[in-house]
Amino acid sequence: MNDRIEKRIELKAPVSRVWRALTDHLEFGEWFRVKLDGPFVPGQISRGQITHPGYEHVKWEAVVQKMEPERLFSFTWHPYSVDPKIDYSKETPTLVEFRLEKTATGTLLVVTESGFDKIPSGRRLEAFRRNDGGWTQQMKNIESHVAEKP
């Protein structure tokens, strides 16, 4: 998969603490700013209401995929689905994965979001770059958000 956003963040907290912040639905809701109806259960739909200022009209809906204790938490959802008039369920959902790794100072958290429908891969972007169009830079900018993983 080349169509992904990847974020890496060093947290000065033990893996067990980060795991709880990610997978306890009340703790998740605190930092993610969502009021969830119930706990996360693999294979089940998680529902709730966004509490982020300005986005309180937005419903949260995700399907929990994997919960491998202190290693991997993942769900699928429709990112940035802020317009109640749009039926986002018709679009391909993206997969969000939180991977945890113990470090000397705490935890390395790697978050990836993949599956943005048919975003051109790095190889395809090459086709654009061969041209001198003024928007070549724009494509480079896209690529910087779509880190390649062989």
Added chain:
Amino acid sequence: MSRKSRNSRAATRQAHAPVFAALGDETRLLLVAKLCSGQPRSISQLTEGSRLTRQAITKHLRVLERAEIVHCVHRGRESLFEFDPEPIEGIKTYLDRVSEQWDEALARLKSFVEG
């Protein structure tokens, strides 16, 4: 955030799926690559050097046209296809926004677990 900016962002969001889909094809990407220098070209010019038939190229151009990545312009009797960078810039803005939201959420997570 005002209602207006929310709505305009949502409107941009809505248009992304067809743009992603239109770009998800090698032939169409090559057509975009040929057109993005800014010079409008005819179907004959775009078919030159391709293994595909004129009909096949036309079909691909129509897909790009529906996603508004190219526009058909008429010069006299000739139909030319012209590149419009806007939909692709829209994808960039959208990805920027999703990326930005993760940065914000992870910063909150950081203070939550370290606090």
